[in-house]
Amino acid sequence: MHELAITEQIAKIAIKHGEKNKASQITDLYLVIGELSTVIDDSVQFYWDLITENTLCEGSKLHFKRIPAVFRCLDCSKEYHLVQGELTPCPHCKSSKMDILQGKEFHLDSINIL
Amino acid sequence: MVKNVSVVEKIHSANDQLAAEIRQRLDSVSVFSINIMASPGAGKTSLIERTLQELTPLHEIAVIDGDVATSIDADRAAIAGATAVQINTGGQCHIDANMLRLAINELDLENFDLLLVENVGNLICPASFKLGTHKNILIASIPEGDDKPYKYPAMYQDVDALIINKIDLLPYVDFDMAYFKKGVQLLNPDLVTFPLSCRTGEGIQAWITWLTGLINNPKTA
Ligand SMILES: Nc1nc2c(ncn2[C@@H]2O[C@H](COP(=O)(O)OP(=O)(O)OP(=O)(O)O)[C@@H](O)[C@H]2O)c(=O)[nH]1
Ligand SMILES: [Mg+2]
Ligand SMILES: [Zn+2]
Numbered sequence: 080m081h082e083l084a085i086t087e088q089i090a091k092i093a094i095k096h097g098e099k100n101k102a103s104q105i106t107d108l109y110l111v112i113g114e115l116s117t118v119i120d121d122s123v124q125f126y127w128d129l130i131t132e133n134t135l136c137e138g139s140k141l142h143f144k145r146i147p148a149v150f151r152c153l154d155c156s157k158e159y160h161l162v163q164g165e166l167t168p169c170p171h172c173k174s175s176k177m178d179i180l181q182g183k184e185f186h187l188d189s190i191n192i193l
Numbered sequence: 194m195v196k197n198v199s200v201v202e203k204i205h206s207a208n209d210q211l212a213a214e215i216r217q218r219l220d221s222v223s224v225f226s227i228n229i230m231a232s233p234g235a236g237k238t239s240l241i242e243r244t245l246q247e248l249t250p251l252h253e254i255a256v257i258d259g260d261v262a263t264s265i266d267a268d269r270a271a272i273a274g275a276t277a278v279q280i281n282t283g284g285q286c287h288i289d290a291n292m293l294r295l296a297i298n299e300l301d302l303e304n305f306d307l308l309l310v311e312n313v314g315n316l317i318c319p320a321s322f323k324l325g326t327h328k329n330i331l332i333a334s335i336p337e338g339d340d341k342p343y344k345y346p347a348m349y350q351d352v353d354a355l356i357i358n359k360i361d362l363l364p365y366v367d368f369d370m371a372y373f374k375k376g377v378q379l380l381n382p383d384l385v386t387f388p389l390s391c392r393t394g395e396g397i398q399a400w401i402t403w404l405t406g407l408i409n410n411p412k413t414a
Binding site for chain 1: 194195196197198199200201202203204205206207208285287289318321322343344346347350375376378379380382
């Protein structure tokens with residue numbers, strides 16, 4: 080059910096910006112999703128089609144730009160990633176202190192309108 | 194002609210805005226609030242019962258219980274001495290700020306000094322819906338296994354305190370505490386942690402002491 084709540088929020092934001100720009104239709108939505116943020120897979124398009132019937136977004140397509148998680152080790156300053164989706168200590172020096180440089184993004188970047 | 198319009202708006206912005214309003218409202222009447230998250234059955238309601246048992250003589254406590262359908266947990270909180278409000282999320286796997294706002298409207302807030310919110314049992318969704326509560330608490334329980342921090346990093350990253358419940362079961366299950374804590378340390382260094390058992394009462398006092406300190410002086414910690 081998580082997808083339903085998320086898609087409702089996406090639709091609200093898109094419609095608000097569509098109306099502001101006097102759109103007759105919203106055709107595409109470009110979302111940016113960090114690897115560490117909400118779990119979202121292609122099943123949201125299914126919810127999307129359901130909840131956007133009879134709205135500005137009817138028939139529109141969701142596009143996902145996925146941002147990989149990047150960590151920076153606070154001890155050796157090297158950068159590293161998740162290994163098979165799991166977080167590990169720094170592969171270079173085994174330190175567990177790190178900053179998250181990216182991967183927590185979750186926003187609607189732009190929309191295409193007619 | 195297709196035209197591309199820049200939006201750049203966080204998906205959760207509406208929820209975050211409501212959460213900020215809830216926080217203001219709570220602060221205006223000096224109610225300290227915590228949001229308790231965990232997987233199903235980890236012991237959220239049991240911890241609330243224990244907390245009520247210790248603190249009802251000293252504080253005026255309200256409990257808001259989020260559940261997909263029943264009111265069993267709110268009933269348990271009421272029996273344990275709290276003023277309890279049930280949120281039925283109607284299938285949603287988390288409480289969002291709007292649901293909490295509506296539940297708070299049913300309380301005479303100024304009569305309380307502590308609000309405990311039991312979120313829906315789930316380790317994924319509640320992490321991304323802020324509620325405006327002062328502290329977010331996660332309960333892990335021994336039978337769930339020691340790999341949860343690795344599998345649900347978002348949940349472990351953003352919480353303010355971690356309770357490790359059901360330590361009375363440690364002798365009976367394979368739970369590698371060192372491996373578990375290493376995962377926690379990766380995600381949330383120096384996270385304040387309370388190993389305890391709601392069944393035997395072991396460790397409860399440390400939790401109560403921490404919580405009481407915050408109710409009386411929310412600026413510390
Ligand atoms: N052995 C043991 N059992 C516990 C402990 N704490 C809770 N339990 C049991 O675990 C089960 C679930 O506890 P609840 O407090 O209902 O868990 P919950 O997280 O509120 O569950 P949901 O609201 O359904 O997600 C109950 O049978 C409790 O008696 C503990 O410290 N030790
Ligand atoms: Mg419960
Ligand atoms: Zn390193």
